[in-house]
Amino acid sequence: MIPNVLTVAGSDSGGGAGIQADLKTMLALGVHGMSVVTAVTAQNSLGVQGAWELPVEAVRAQYRSVVDDIGVQAVKTGMLASAELVEAVAELIAGTDAPAVVDPVGVSKHGDALLAASALDSVRSTLLPAATVATPNLDEVAQITGVRVESEREMRRAAGAVLGYGPRWVLIKGGHLPGDAVDLLTDGSEEHWLRAPRHDNRHTHGTGCTLASAIASGLAKGRSVPEAVAAAKEYVTGAVAAGFALGGGIGPVDHGWRFRGHV
């Protein structure tokens, strides 16, 4: 049986991040991808030119359609735009009997806001407690906890601060630090450092979405959190290495890197 994975996220018209990155990742990793669209962005390699949220009833209806009939083995959340959507999605995933990977998306690679500042309290009080794994980058860690990470050493303190909001596991993504691409996965007792060489490639649009969807895909296959995260890190590292130019700005990672040469 092919496991079902659901992404609850925004659409990136440029195809490198958001729902599009999530579904491509799921295809590449051999699971059946499904989507609940929360917002539509007009977006390309240069930035986000516009964003429109869907009504909360439209988000709830998509979620119920998928979960009540088809069923899900894992859920991933990305761009949720507003406090109202964060709270609605948090309630939906808390009521679903499947692991949830929460990527608390704040801003795009170009610095465009994908979450209202007024939604941060709801992220802390409703979304993070419903997460099996939360995957903040360093800017999101600073916004959520106030902890600023400038070195690998400080990642442990940041992880503890995020765990204080109730996710089972946290993966602190150190992709924005200089040096190796180092992430820290912990549940407060076990600690796993994931280290990969930094690829000197500016075409990294979609790294965060890709990593979170790959984790959800592994969990849906029945892997443990540390196993799913290790496999996802290997997949995203290959995708960054193969990232390619598109448009005039930052191009996407290559979700199909494992197929190249075979098709």
Ligand SMILES: Nc1ncnc2c1ncn2[C@@H]1O[C@H](COP(=O)(O)OP(=O)(O)OP(=O)(O)O)[C@@H](O)[C@H]1O
């Ligand atoms: N240049 C790079 N080379 C190798 N790995 C990288 C590079 N940049 C980021 N990564 C890895 O990609 C994953 C995503 O991390 P990152 O910090 O870029 O997420 P993000 O900022 O949420 O991404 P996004 O821009 O999609 O929101 C992490 O595992 C990180 O270590």
Ligand SMILES: Cc1ncc(CO)c(N)n1
């Ligand atoms: C829709 C969307 N979700 C997430 C990201 C993450 O950077 C993005 N750029 N766009």
